[in-house]
Amino acid sequence: MKRFNAQGALEYGLIDRIVRPLRIKADAPRNDAGAGLAESLEWVRNRTELKLHKQAINKSIITSRKGQLSQ
Numbered sequence: 595m596k597r598f599n600a601q602g603a604l605e606y607g608l609i610d611r612i613v614r615p616l617r618i619k620a621d622a623p624r625n626d627a628g629a630g631l632a633e634s635l636e637w638v639r640n641r642t643e644l645k646l647h648k649q650a651i652n653k654s655i656i657t658s659r660k661g662q663l664s665q
Contacts, residue, residue, distance in 0.1 A: 600612045 598606060598608060600609075603609045604612055
């Protein structure tokens with residue numbers, strides 16, 4: 595079996611043309627530049643605040659139930 599690289603396959607007539615992806619510049623901004631570390635940290639902070647809020651609500655419910663039971 596004969597192996598071809600792109601240029602050899604073009605010359606042999608196996609393919610019509612060579613299509614290569616565009617070069618990516620090293621300093622080009624990423625498409626998803628908004629999904630950076632700051633956004634991730636903000637998401638974690640919001641999630642932590644929500645957990646603490648739920649814990650405070652649960653603690654207040656338990657405290658109020660204890661008060662009702664002692665009366």
